[in-house]
Amino acid sequence: xxxxxxxxxxxxxxxxxxxxxxxxxxxxxxxxxxxxxxxxxxxxxxxxxxxxxxxxxxxxxxxxxxxxxxxxxxxxxxxxxxxxxxxxxxxxxxxxxxxxxxxxxxxxxxxxxxxxxxxxxxxxxxxxxxxxxxxxxxxxxxxxxxxxxxxxxxxxxxxxxxxxxxxxxxxxxxxxxxxxxxxxxxxxxxxxxxxxxxxxxxxxxxxxxxxxxxxxxxxxxxxxxxxxxxxxxxxxxxxxxxxxxxxxxxxxxxxxxxxxxxxxxxxxxxxxxxxxxxxxxxxxxxxxxxxxxxxxxxxxxxxxxxxxxxxxxxxxxxxxxxxxxxxxxxxxxxxxxxxxxxxxxxxxxxxxxxxxxxx
Ligand code: SF4
Numbered sequence: 001x002x003x004x005x006x007x008x009x010x011x012x013x014x015x016x017x018x019x020x021x022x023x024x025x026x027x028x029x030x031x032x033x034x035x036x037x038x039x040x041x042x043x044x045x046x047x048x049x050x051x052x053x054x055x056x057x058x059x060x061x062x063x064x065x066x067x068x069x070x071x072x073x074x075x076x077x078x079x080x081x082x083x084x085x086x087x088x089x090x091x092x093x094x095x096x097x098x099x100x101x102x103x104x105x106x107x108x109x110x111x112x113x114x115x116x117x118x119x120x121x122x123x124x125x126x127x128x129x130x131x132x133x134x135x136x137x138x139x140x141x142x143x144x145x146x147x148x149x150x151x152x153x154x155x156x157x158x159x160x161x162x163x164x165x166x167x168x169x170x171x172x173x174x175x176x177x178x179x180x181x182x183x184x185x186x187x188x189x190x191x192x193x194x195x196x197x198x199x200x201x202x203x204x205x206x207x208x209x210x211x212x213x214x215x216x217x218x219x220x221x222x223x224x225x226x227x228x229x230x231x232x233x234x235x236x237x238x239x240x241x242x243x244x245x246x247x248x249x250x251x252x253x254x255x256x257x258x259x260x261x262x263x264x265x266x267x268x269x270x271x272x273x274x275x276x277x278x279x280x281x282x283x284x285x286x287x288x289x290x291x292x293x294x295x296x297x298x299x300x301x302x303x304x305x306x307x308x309x310x311x312x313x314x315x316x317x318x319x320x321x322x323x324x325x326x327x328x329x330x331x332x333x334x335x336x337x338x339x340x341x342x343x344x345x346x347x348x349x350x351x352x353x354x355x356x357x358x359x
Contacts, residue, residue: 069336073343080130160203
């Protein structure tokens with residue numbers, strides 16, 4: 001286990017140390033770990049205990065993050081560590097995010113080794129995903145820097161539950177992000193994620209108005225919990241009024257997992273309904289996710305309706321953008337980061353072994 005010093009913390013008058021990475025503000029005595037389990041008070045300062053350790057590496061399609069408007073069709077080297085700063089009862093990745101077994105099989109990988117692997121696998125980006133990079137802030141930043149020095153982009157997949165100073169530092173090193181907006185009700189965040197809505201909305205506003213980071217939003221639609229017309233209408237209305245019409249929104253299907261095994265899968269019709277509500281509110285790029293849906297997975301020109309990028313699953317089936325990312329039919333720009341030609345990675349998932357394995 002590799003432990004490194006960190007700087008986002010405050011020594012309190014009672015001798016405890018407050019972690020200032022996320023709004024949870026864990027106040028820790030010497031030897032205690034935070035709620036995320038990977039940041040700890042060691043000797044009167046907060047350290048990160050998972051620097052250089054990963055739960056595994058895989059080359060994925062960028063669409064799987066999901067990002068549909070950032071170098072479509074390109075491969076992204078993806079990894080995570082362990083732990084999480086939220087406590088979602090519906091977690092879809094709980095074997096990693098809830099892991100307190102840091103001595104289970106883990107890849108050891110320095111930022112440089114990850115950049116080497118990204119280059120070797122011809123990945124266009126590296127993604128901090130599987131669990132939330134907010135909690136492995138220093139490792140993610142150093143890895144982003146090592147990759148960006150080689151022209152490889154850095155992508156964060158996160159719940160956006162982070163305090164302002166850490167947020168500012170983190171996103172100065174990122175090129176793209178997918179922010180998980182779990183619902184649009186404080187009660188939902190409080191009861192099902194043990195968190196709060198407002199800091200996530202702040203992150204979205206921050207990204208839009210104070211950075212050049214390309215970002216998209218994912219909303220996991222859970223039957224009976226965040227899928228009402230009213231909530232979807234309010235959420236997508238807020239997105240358009242606060243962030244503008246160009247931020248893509250992915251409505252993703254829930255599968256019963258972790259502490260919510262009694263809730264059914266999200267029907268495809270619910271995702272289609274959510275997508276229609278979003279489009280009706282002026283969201284230009286709304287998608288269904290985690291289901292095979294050619295229409296809901298494809299990108300359309302908001303001006304003339306031409307299908308710009310056809311998708312079946314993670315495979316691109318059509319490309320009607322010109323070299324400047326404009327609609328071939330009417331010339332309207334499509335929001336996003338595009339190159340003249342789409343990538344050809346397809347739906348493959350390729351595990352990658354990087355460093356020494358330890359148990
Ligand atoms: S990052 Fe971890 S230790 Fe720090 S405040 Fe959040 S949950 Fe607590």
